[in-house]
Amino acid sequence: MPLRDDTGPIPDDWTRVEPGAPLARRSLLALEDAEARGEALEGVAPEALGLAIPNDTERARLAPWLSRVSLIAVAFPAFNDGRGFSLARALRAKGYAGRLRAAGPVIADQYAYLRECGFDEVEIPEALAARQPEAQWAAAAKRVGLAYQQGYDGRRNILAARAEARER
Amino acid sequence: MYRYDEFDAAFVEARAAEFRGQVARRLSGALTEEEFRPLRLMNGLYLQLHAYMLRVAIPYGVLNGGQMRALAEISERYDRGYGHFTTRQNIQFNWPKLRDAPDIIDDLAKVGMHAIQTSGNCIRNTTTDPFAGVAPDEIEDPRPTCELIRQWSSLHPEFTFLGRKFKIAVTGAEADRAAIRVHDIGVQLVRNAAGEPGYRLFVGGGLGRTPMIGKVIRDFLPKADLLPYLEACLRIYNLFGRRDNKYKARIKILVHEVGIEEYARLVEEEFAAMDGTAAPDAAEVARIEAYFAPPAYRERPATSALFERMKREDAGFAAWARRNVHPHRVPGYAAATISLKPIGGAPGDATAEQMRMMAEVAERWSLDELCVTHEQNIVLPHVALDDLYAVWTRLRAQGLDAANRGLVTDIIACPGLDYCALATARSIPVAQMIAERFTDQALQEKIGPLSIKISGCINACGHHHVGHIGILGLDKAGVESYQITIGGDATETAALGDRTGPGFSYEEVTGAIGALVETYLERREAGETFLQCYRRLGMDAFKERLYAAA
Ligand code: SF4
Numbered sequence: 054m055p056l057r058d059d060t061g062p063i064p065d066d067w068t069r070v071e072p073g074a075p076l077a078r079r080s081l082l083a084l085e086d087a088e089a090r091g092e093a094l095e096g097v098a099p100e101a102l103g104l105a106i107p108n109d110t111e112r113a114r115l116a117p118w119l120s121r122v123s124l125i126a127v128a129f130p131a132f133n134d135g136r137g138f139s140l141a142r143a144l145r146a147k148g149y150a151g152r153l154r155a156a157g158p159v160i161a162d163q164y165a166y167l168r169e170c171g172f173d174e175v176e177i178p179e180a181l182a183a184r185q186p187e188a189q190w191a192a193a194a195k196r197v198g199l200a201y202q203q204g205y206d207g208r209r210n211i212l213a214a215r216a217e218a219r220e221r
Numbered sequence: 222m223y224r225y226d227e228f229d230a231a232f233v234e235a236r237a238a239e240f241r242g243q244v245a246r247r248l249s250g251a252l253t254e255e256e257f258r259p260l261r262l263m264n265g266l267y268l269q270l271h272a273y274m275l276r277v278a279i280p281y282g283v284l285n286g287g288q289m290r291a292l293a294e295i296s297e298r299y300d301r302g303y304g305h306f307t308t309r310q311n312i313q314f315n316w317p318k319l320r321d322a323p324d325i326i327d328d329l330a331k332v333g334m335h336a337i338q339t340s341g342n343c344i345r346n347t348t349t350d351p352f353a354g355v356a357p358d359e360i361e362d363p364r365p366t367c368e369l370i371r372q373w374s375s376l377h378p379e380f381t382f383l384g385r386k387f388k389i390a391v392t393g394a395e396a397d398r399a400a401i402r403v404h405d406i407g408v409q410l411v412r413n414a415a416g417e418p419g420y421r422l423f424v425g426g427g428l429g430r431t432p433m434i435g436k437v438i439r440d441f442l443p444k445a446d447l448l449p450y451l452e453a454c455l456r457i458y459n460l461f462g463r464r465d466n467k468y469k470a471r472i473k474i475l476v477h478e479v480g481i482e483e484y485a486r487l488v489e490e491e492f493a494a495m496d497g498t499a500a501p502d503a504a505e506v507a508r509i510e511a512y513f514a515p516p517a518y519r520e521r522p523a524t525s526a527l528f529e530r531m532k533r534e535d536a537g538f539a540a541w542a543r544r545n546v547h548p549h550r551v552p553g554y555a556a557a558t559i560s561l562k563p564i565g566g567a568p569g570d571a572t573a574e575q576m577r578m579m580a581e582v583a584e585r586w587s588l589d590e591l592c593v594t595h596e597q598n599i600v601l602p603h604v605a606l607d608d609l610y611a612v613w614t615r616l617r618a619q620g621l622d623a624a625n626r627g628l629v630t631d632i633i634a635c636p637g638l639d640y641c642a643l644a645t646a647r648s649i650p651v652a653q654m655i656a657e658r659f660t661d662q663a664l665q666e667k668i669g670p671l672s673i674k675i676s677g678c679i680n681a682c683g684h685h686h687v688g689h690i691g692i693l694g695l696d697k698a699g700v701e702s703y704q705i706t707i708g709g710d711a712t713e714t715a716a717l718g719d720r721t722g723p724g725f726s727y728e729e730v731t732g733a734i735g736a737l738v739e740t741y742l743e744r745r746e747a748g749e750t751f752l753q754c755y756r757r758l759g760m761d762a763f764k765e766r767l768y769a770a771a
Contacts, residue, residue, distance in 0.1 A: 132382075133259050133382050134464060135342075135384075136459060138379045138381075138382065139460045140460065142379050146496075160252070160256050162239075162252075162256075166378035166381060169378035169379075170378050170379050185252075189246070196235075199228060200378065201232070201373055201375050202377055202378060202379075212501055212502070212505050215226070215505060215508070216505070219504060
């Protein structure tokens with residue numbers, strides 16, 4: 054399914070590996086599968102390992118994986134199910150430094166929020182990509198503007214801009 | 222009052238441009254109606270029974286004359302020449318067209334207004350005490366806190382697609398005039414034993430189909446911790462709140478299901494792990510507070526001979542002064558309520574001329590400030606006692622002089638079946654019928670403080686659960702049926718009303734209210750209000766008369 058980040062459409066070099074199936078060069082595993090494989094994953098480099106998780110995954114369950122994987126794909130069952138925003142934010146707060154992917158029917162209008170909460174890329178269904186072509190995502194990615202919240206990625210925040218203006 | 226700086230202005234302009242683009246993309250089909258829906262709701266645009274409805278944000282109810290004039294203008298240019306002030310301290314326009322919505326948003330932006338987050342599953346407009354900044358019993362002005370929350374909650378990247386809407390109310394006094402205990406989060410300014418200012422926080426209150434009174438989650442939170450703490454509260458709600466059933470998705474259900482102790486534990490754990498970046502720095506707090514510094518009041522004697530004389534000479538003015546004029550912390554000044562509840566009118570409605578008149582009065586006599594109340598009236602917060610008679614005279618010319626603040630005819634009613642797509646019964650005409658029954662000013666004053674609140678369906682926008690008398694309009698096999706509750710209270714002694722029993726037909730409901738009031742008048746002890754009387758006597762005393770005829 055189409056994948057994009059701030060640079061535009063990008064190839065997906067990850068393979069969603071079925072439970073128990075042989076690993077690929079870079080394997081995206083469901084959390085249960087990764088847990089079930091246990092020691093078999095011990096020698097696998099983080100660059101080759103990713104986790105696909107539902108948006109109601111308990112954060113404690115993810116803790117042991119944060120330094121062992123280089124991709125976490127958070128499922129968005131629907132664009133208006135916003136749990137993934139908080140989950141991403143929480144993973145970043147816990148120090149997760151790998152890539153974060155929003156996987157599901159998120160819309161271009163949410164792109165800035167996704168980035169601010171710590172996502173790097175979005176993977177959307179074909180039909181949605183056809184309806185909201187690349188130009189709309191590019192426009193959303195370019196939309197500059199300041200946000201009021203502090204401690205979120207991406208857009209500069211208004212409070213920092215005000216502080217700078219005070220010093221001028 | 223707060224005024225946009227360059228950054229606020231740029232933010233609102235960017236949002237207006239984005240919304241214009243979204244409307245265009247909806248019309249082109251790039252956005253489905255399902256996708257467009259939360260986006261338009263985030264901009265206050267509802268699809269109602271007959272047309273779109275646009276709800277404009279009036280942050281914590283405060284606006285100036287120029288903004289009120291702009292609302293009047295919009296109501297004429299794009300609507301039918303009137304607007305409806307709501308229990309959320311906002312204004313709604315009931316007849317705009319979708320294609321006009323971006324232009325309306327642009328017009329609003331020109332006067333520093335917007336419709337951001339007036340609906341949808343996000344953090345809504347923060348509400349507060351309409352006497353904020355002037356109430357003598359205030360510990361601290363709640364408006365700087367409201368403004369901090371307004372900015373923090375505007376297009377919050379994490380909390381814009383919540384499970385359900387989220388409402389925050391703030392009060393600066395022990396006496397709760399902002400109904401904080403029936404909000405998702407209620408914030409009360411308090412001082413601790415050492416005299417330091419901070420907040421007491423309530424969570425999980427709300428009305429709707431499962432009404433609940435909020436519970437204390439923190440007795441004292443240092444002021445600087447407010448935004449991080451709110452962030453923790455919202456994150457736990459966003460992660461753990463139910464998404465399987467929209468009627469169980471509010472935070473009150475989460476708090477109820479896991480228990481306040483468990484919810485508080487999760488929030489405290491989250492809060493403890495935060496790094497503090499969410500808290501604004503002292504300079505920003507000071508910048509906001511400076512906007513709410515007391516305005517330049519003139520030094521005046523504590524009493525006004527003119528005011529006293531006009532009360533003696535004009536009985537109508539005297540009644541208005543008794544009911545609609547409130548104490549002010551500055552000698553020689555008062556706050557005055559403009560009642561939007563004339564007998565026979567639609568509660569909360571104002572025509573364009575009336576809006577212009579209110580703007581003019583505010584500019585001339587209230588230091589250019591107005592505040593919309595959650596009781597659907599308008600407060601002029603800074604009127605000199607000497608000017609009250611002139612204000613009243615001017616208001617009278619537009620029928621804005623009803624002397625009924627807090628009385629039986631000061632009825633709160635949601636739009637109901639006349640406008641609302643969700644309604645199961647009429648509410649405005651019920652309010653009108655009841656008001657007609659109690660037209661007599663002397664009778665109204667004899668009855669004393671009595672709040673009647675009417676909702677046209679179970680969603681409870683008219684806050685009927687917390688009315689001293691609440692009326693809920695339902696549909697029973699195609700016929701309107703009105704369920705009555707008594708004993709509700711939205712203040713610091715918050716309580717949900719108790720159901721009297723079987724409902725009443727549209728024709729019967731006024732008589733039923735009459736029976737309740739008569740019972741009260743007969744059985745009350747000296748100085749006892751309706752609510753106190755009900756709490757003493759209990760339901761049976763009222764039920765007897767209520768159902769006697771049936
Ligand atoms: S209470 Fe019901 S009828 Fe009244 S405004 Fe709310 S949704 Fe509409």
